[in-house]
Amino acid sequence: MLDASYFTDVKGAVYFPSRAYNAWQTWNELDIREIDRDFSYAQAAGINALRMFVSFEYWQQRPDAFFDRFEQVIAASQRHGIRIMPVLFEDCGADNTEETRANKDPRTAICVCSPCRAIQHDPARWVEVHGFVDAFMRRYGSDGRLLAIECMNEPHWESGNVAFAQHIVRLAKSYRGAVPLTIGCISLWHNLYFGDDLDVYQYHDNFPQSADSLAWMMNEAKQVQELLQKPCWLTEWQRVRENGPGWDKAVIPEEYKAPKLASLAPMIYGTHMGNFFWSLMVKPAYLMAQRPNGTFNGLFHEDGSVYSLADFQAVAGPDQTRPVKAELPDWYRQSLQACDP
Numbered sequence: 001m002l003d004a005s006y007f008t009d010v011k012g013a014v015y016f017p018s019r020a021y022n023a024w025q026t027w028n029e030l031d032i033r034e035i036d037r038d039f040s041y042a043q044a045a046g047i048n049a050l051r052m053f054v055s056f057e058y059w060q061q062r063p064d065a066f067f068d069r070f071e072q073v074i075a076a077s078q079r080h081g082i083r084i085m086p087v088l089f090e091d092c093g094a095d096n097t098e099e100t101r102a103n104k105d106p107r108t109a110i111c112v113c114s115p116c117r118a119i120q121h122d123p124a125r126w127v128e129v130h131g132f133v134d135a136f137m138r139r140y141g142s143d144g145r146l147l148a149i150e151c152m153n154e155p156h157w158e159s160g161n162v163a164f165a166q167h168i169v170r171l172a173k174s175y176r177g178a179v180p181l182t183i184g185c186i187s188l189w190h191n192l193y194f195g196d197d198l199d200v201y202q203y204h205d206n207f208p209q210s211a212d213s214l215a216w217m218m219n220e221a222k223q224v225q226e227l228l229q230k231p232c233w234l235t236e237w238q239r240v241r242e243n244g245p246g247w248d249k250a251v252i253p254e255e256y257k258a259p260k261l262a263s264l265a266p267m268i269y270g271t272h273m274g275n276f277f278w279s280l281m282v283k284p285a286y287l288m289a290q291r292p293n294g295t296f297n298g299l300f301h302e303d304g305s306v307y308s309l310a311d312f313q314a315v316a317g318p319d320q321t322r323p324v325k326a327e328l329p330d331w332y333r334q335s336l337q338a339c340d341p
Contacts, residue, residue, distance in 0.1 A: 001229065002180060002199065002200075002230075002231060006180070006200065006231040006274065007225065007231050007273070007274070008272045008273070008274075009048065009274075010048070010049050010147065010231070010233060010274030010275065010276075011046060011047055011048050011049065011269070011274075011275070012047060012048070012049035012050060012051060012085070012147075012235075012274070012275065012276035012277075013042060013047050013049075013050055013051070013276055013277050013278070013279060013280040013299070014050070014051045014052075014235075014236065014276055014277070014278045014279045014280065015038065015042070015050040015051065015052050015279065015280045015281070016052075016053070016279060016281065016283065016286075017029070017030070017031075017034055017035070017038065017281065018038075018281045018282070018283055018301075018302045018329065019104075019283075019331070021103070021104065021109040021110060021111065021284075021286075022053075022093065022101055022109075022110070022111045022112045023053035023054060023055040023058075023087075023090065023111075023112075023114060024055045024057050024058050024101040024102075024112065024114075025101070025102075025104075026052075026053065026055065027054070027055045027058040027066060027069055027070075028055075028058055030069050030072075030073075032069075032072045032073075032076065035072070035073055035076050036076045036079070036080075037304075038280065038281060038300070039076050039077060039079070039080040039082055040080055041280070041299075041300045041304055042080065042082060042280055043080040043081055043082065044316065044320075044322075045299065045300075045312065045315045045316040045320075046315065046316050046317065047082065047280070047315070048081060048082055048083065049082060049083050049084075049085060049147050049274075049276065050077065050082055050083075050084055050085070050276075050280065051085045051087065051150070051184075051235060051276045052073070052084050052085070052086055052087065053086075053087040053090060053153070054066075054070065054086045054087065054088060054136075055114065056088070056089065056114050056115055056129060056132045057096060057101060057114060057115070059132050059135070060132070063135065067135070067139065070086075074143075074145050074146070077145070078145060083145065083146060083147035084145070084146055084147065085146065085147045085148045085149070085150055085182075085276075086136075086140075086146065086149060086150065087150040087152070087153050087184060088132075088133065088136065088149065088150065088151050088152065088168065088172075089114050089115065089129070089151065089152040089153070089165075089168060090111065090112070090113050090114045090152070090153045090154075091113055091120075091152065091153055091154040091155050091156070091159050091161055091165075092111050092113060092153060092154055092286070092287060093110055093111030093112045093113050093286075093287065093288075094110060094111070094112050094113070094288070095112070095113060095116055095117050096112045096113050096114055096115060096116040096117075097112075097116070100112050106284060106332060107291075108288075110286065110287060110288045110291060111286050111287060115128070115129055117161075119164075120159075120160070120161040120164045121160050121161065121164075123163070123164075123167075126164060126167055129168070130171065133168065133171050133172060136149075137149075137172055137175040137177055138175070140177075140179065141172070141175045141176075141177025141178070141179055142177045142178040142179060143179060144178070144179070146179050147180075148179060148180040148181065148182050148199070148200050149172065149177075149179050149180070149181055149182070150182050150183065150184050150202075151165065151168045151169045151172055151181060151182070151183055152164075152165040152168055152169075152183055152184065153183075153184035154184055154185070154186050154204070155183065155190075155193070156186055156190060162193050165183060165193070165194070166193065166194060166197075169181060169183065169194055169197045169198065170197060173197055180199035180200045180231075181197070181198055181199050181200070182198055182199065182200040182201070182202055182233075183198060183202065184202050184204065184235055184236075185201070185202050185203050185204070186203070186204055187203050187204070188201070188203040188217065188220060188221055188224065188232070190203070191203070198230070199230065199231075200230060200231045200232075200233060201221075201224065201225075201228075201230055201231070201232040201233070202232070202233050202234075202235045203217075203221065203232075203233075203234060203235070204234070204235060204236035204237075205217060205234060205236070205237055206236050206237060206238045206245065206278060207238060207239065207240070207241040207244075207245035207246065208237075208240060208241075208264070209240065209241065209242055209243075209244065210240055210242065211240060211263065211264055211267045214237070214264060214267065214268070215267050215271075218234065218267075218268070218271050218273060221234070221273065222271065222273060225273070231274055232273065232274075233273065233274035233275060233276070234268065234273065234274070234275040234276070235275070235276045236276065236277075236278050237264055237268060237275065237276075237277050237278070238259065238260075238261070238264075238277065238278050238297055239256075239259060239260035239261060239263050239264060239297075240260065240263040240264060241256050243256070246290065246293055246295065247289045247290070248289045249293055250292050250293055251293055252293045252294075252295070256295075257293065257294045257295050257296065258296065258307070258308075259282070259296070259297050259298055259299070259307055259308060259311055260308070260311065261277055261299065261308070261311040261314055261315060262308065262310040262311050262313075262314040265277075265311070265314035265315055266314060277299075277315070278297055278298075279297055279298045279299075280298065280299055280300060281298050281299070281300055281301075281302070282296065282297070282298035282299065282300060282301050282307050282328075282329055283296065283297070283298050283329075283332070284296050284332060285297060296328060296332075299311055299312060299315065301325050301329055302329065303325075304322075304323070305322065305323040305324060305325040306322045306323070306324055306325070307324070307325065307326055307327075308324070308326060309321070309322065309324045
């Protein structure tokens with residue numbers, strides 16, 4: 001049975017460095033001074049957990065460097081009272097090639113799946129990721145500095161990778177580590193794909209049409225949590241969008257493009273359930289389905305100012321103050337302008 005703190009004390013955010021578009025870029029370009037600075041921002045907002053995607057592909061290229069860098073990140077998180085939930089594999093994004101994962105063009109650079117879809121869809125090739133899972137679980141499977149280990153983000157039947165994700169969960173579980181295992185599920189019921197193999201259930205609801213609709217689903221999750229005595233976390237949320245989430249829409253109302261954590265934070269924090277908002281740092285949308293309509297998200301700029309004081313106070317508390325810069329980061333705005341024909 002997990003400690004009671006897993007049910008009530010997880011107040012998290014998703015973290016990518018400001019200028020990293022995917023997990024490979026996070027680790028390939030990692031600067032521990034930037035990590036330490038950003039973690040200090042999280043600490044100032046009362047955040048005690050960060051969901052952070054690791055990179056199988058970077059480990060393939062430089063296995064020793066990956067673990068050296070991961071250890072530096074964990075050490076930094078400890079200095080700021082934060083526990084990391086690493087995500088081992090990723091369903092979302094472009095297929096994983098050398099070109100897509102290195103792309104830095106702000107018009108087209110997005111997340112990439114991991115491993116590549118050819119591996120995810122071919123059981124004969126699953127063995128190719130075993131070395132990574134083995135190395136990670138041997139080092140960190142019982143490391144209490146981690147909050148949990150997320151085996152994969154958003155596997156689902158339409159992607160044809162549920163069987164791959166089930167295989168990874170069972171492989172990770174075979175090490176019998178003490179760190180809880182979990183999956184980043186799109187919806188609450190997707191946890192049924194994995195059942196008792198998971199120690200923590202998750203689901204995502206980035207753009208509900210109202211706080212009330214999200215509250216209804218969180219109540220359902222709370223019932224699951226109480227019945228099964230397993231934590232049930234909302235591990236992706238962003239803001240209310242009354243006209244719908246805007247997936248794959250080239251145009252959405254201007255007011256829906258910017259972050260608005262304050263539209264959901266009071267209700268979410270009032271449930272006392274574990275949660276992670278997207279994202280700690282102000283940056284363009286992670287998915288191409290949100291990029292063309294101009295969506296960006298996040299709380300902190302690189303210099304420590306915030307995009308929205310209302311959002312910061314909704315997360316950190318009403319008496320907290322922070323310098324405000326309510327605009328896109330200069331580097332992102334200028335790079336987009338430079339790309340215009």
